[in-house]
Every structure is written in C-alpha cells, then in structure tokens.
Amino acid sequence: MAFSDYKVALVTGASGGIGSAITERFAQEGLTVHAIGRNQDKLEELASRVKCVPHAIDISDTAAYRELLKSLEVDVIVNNAGVDHKGSIHTLSADQIDAQVTINFGAVLHGIGAVLPGMIERDRGHIINITSIAAAYPFKSNTVYHATKAGVRALTNQLRTDVLGKRIRVTEICPARVATEIFGKVHGNPKQAQKDFVEGYEILQPKDIANAIGDAVGAPSYANISCLEILPTFQAVGGLEFIRHTADDAGGKD
Ligand SMILES: NC(=O)c1ccc[n+]([C@@H]2O[C@H](COP(=O)([O-])OP(=O)(O)OC[C@H]3O[C@@H](n4cnc5c(N)ncnc54)[C@H](OP(=O)(O)O)[C@@H]3O)[C@@H](O)[C@H]2O)c1
Numbered sequence: 001m002a003f004s005d006y007k008v009a010l011v012t013g014a015s016g017g018i019g020s021a022i023t024e025r026f027a028q029e030g031l032t033v034h035a036i037g038r039n040q041d042k043l044e045e046l047a048s049r050v051k052c053v054p055h056a057i058d059i060s061d062t063a064a065y066r067e068l069l070k071s072l073e074v075d076v077i078v079n080n081a082g083v084d085h086k087g088s089i090h091t092l093s094a095d096q097i098d099a100q101v102t103i104n105f106g107a108v109l110h111g112i113g114a115v116l117p118g119m120i121e122r123d124r125g126h127i128i129n130i131t132s133i134a135a136a137y138p139f140k141s142n143t144v145y146h147a148t149k150a151g152v153r154a155l156t157n158q159l160r161t162d163v164l165g166k167r168i169r170v171t172e173i174c175p176a177r178v179a180t181e182i183f184g185k186v187h188g189n190p191k192q193a194q195k196d197f198v199e200g201y202e203i204l205q206p207k208d209i210a211n212a213i214g215d216a217v218g219a220p221s222y223a224n225i226s227c228l229e230i231l232p233t234f235q236a237v238g239g240l241e242f243i244r245h246t247a248d249d250a251g252g253k254d
Contacts (some may be wrong), residue, residue, distance in 0.1 A: 002221045003029040005124060006075035010034040012059055013081030015042035017180025021206035022078055025214050027051045034072060059107040069114035077115050079108040080130045084186045088143040097144050104148035125168040126217055129156045133176045137237045169224040171216045176231040178204040204232050
C-alpha cells in the first residue's frame, strides 16, 4: 500500500462535500492532512470530528497560498476546490469569469508549482486533480467551468511527462453528479437545487469519490491510476442535437 510511503497531505476545498470526505479518508489512513477552505466555521467543525490541520485561506490569494505551501513538505496534494457559474461566456460577468479561472485553474497551477520541487527532491509524491465530466464532454451552459476543468485535464496529462523518471504519480478524478452543496451555490437557491439535482436520484456521495482517491493513493507506488471517470449508474453523457435553422430564424425570408 502506498499510503505508508506518504506522511503529509493537503486538500483544497476541505470545507465542502468532496474535500471534507477526502480529508476524512486521508486522516483514517494516518496522514497529517492540511485542510484548506475559506469558511472557518466549516473547517473548525471538520477538525472537531476529523484529525486535520485547518487553514482558512482564500486560494485565489496566490501570495498567501504559496507562502503556506512553502512551509509544508507535501507528499499528496488534492486540488479539489472549485466554483461553478451558470451561463455561457457572453452572459457571465467579468468577476464570474475571473473567479472560475483563478480558483479552478490558476490555484491548481500555483499549488502544484509550489509543492512539486519538494516532491522531485524527495522522489516521492502524488498529485490529484479533481476535474469533472465537464472537462471531457460538452453540455450546454457553464462554459467557463468546462474550459477551466479541461485546462486541468490537459495540465494533468502534461505533468506526467514532466515528472517522468521520478516516483511522482499524477491522477485525474473526473466525477459526474455528486451530492454536495455546489448546486445550491450555482443556482442560488439551495432548497430548490436540492430538489432539482439531488432528491430522487441515486446520486454519487462525496465518500464514493474519496474512496476512489483512496484506491489511487493506496495502489502500489509503481502503479499510477492516471484517470478515473466516475458516474452514477443512472447518469450518462451523450446526445446529438441538430437544430433546423429556418429563414425566419435568420431574420428574413428566402
Ligand atoms: N458535486 C458535483 O456534482 C461535482 C461533479 C464534478 C466535479 N466536481 C468538482 O468537485 C470539487 C469539489 O466540489 P463539491 O461538489 O464538493 O462542491 P462544494 O461543496 O461547493 O465545495 C467546494 C469547495 O471549494 C472551496 N473553495 C471555493 N473557492 C475557494 C477559494 N477561493 N479558496 C479556498 N477554497 C475555496 C469551498 O470552500 P469555502 O466555501 O470554504 O471557500 C468548498 O470547500 C470541485 O472542484 C467541483 O468542480 C463536483
């Protein structure tokens, strides 16, 4: 089991559904887990039931984030924090675009950039990036979210070639729908979002994602589980749309 090769883990977005579950799983495996999020109350609640070191910081504050990372010898980093805004690129505000690019992609680059030199020096490490099926497939709306997640997918694949020859594993975890608070945040009405996206569905739970990550980290150190796409059995991605565009739609007649 490769868990025994590692001592220290860092999980971003640990105050939320998937990140909290990953923190809990890693703590059970005996790792010292640095749990990052903005919401101090949620981090304290997590730390009251799971052995971890909470850090209430905003990872879009690059200087503060890199300063923290400089002080740690991270063996396993899980880039999990993420935000999602509904709408396409032409309907989102500049702030909504910036937030997604900075948190979903920029902070992943900075996080890895800061911990990788130590991993290379120690010849030991595991980088885990949480993307989404949005990284792999187009489906209407949330365009910037899709683009940032696809960027993380490209980064994950690239990194494996950069660290080749070192005992550093790089894993992409690509979930479909998981029961967390993200839908309430995206759609602005947590109760309605719970009804629309969670209730009545056999939906994935945060623990399912944490268990998949546990399998990837726990695999022998010569095995790199490079990508895991995880869907609920009753969810599929696909479809082929073809819209008739008439002369009326074009604003004129033939
Ligand atoms: N749920 C799904 O269906 C699903 C599917 C595919 C992929 N994902 C991905 O899974 C990851 C976790 O999402 P989730 O579903 O667990 O959502 P969530 O419950 O909304 O959790 C998101 C986490 O990200 C943290 N975060 C956001 N902005 C941050 C910032 N600037 N600095 C520090 N932390 C920040 C939040 O912490 P604070 O609120 O404390 O800032 C929270 O802990 C995301 O990357 C998401 O895109 C989710």
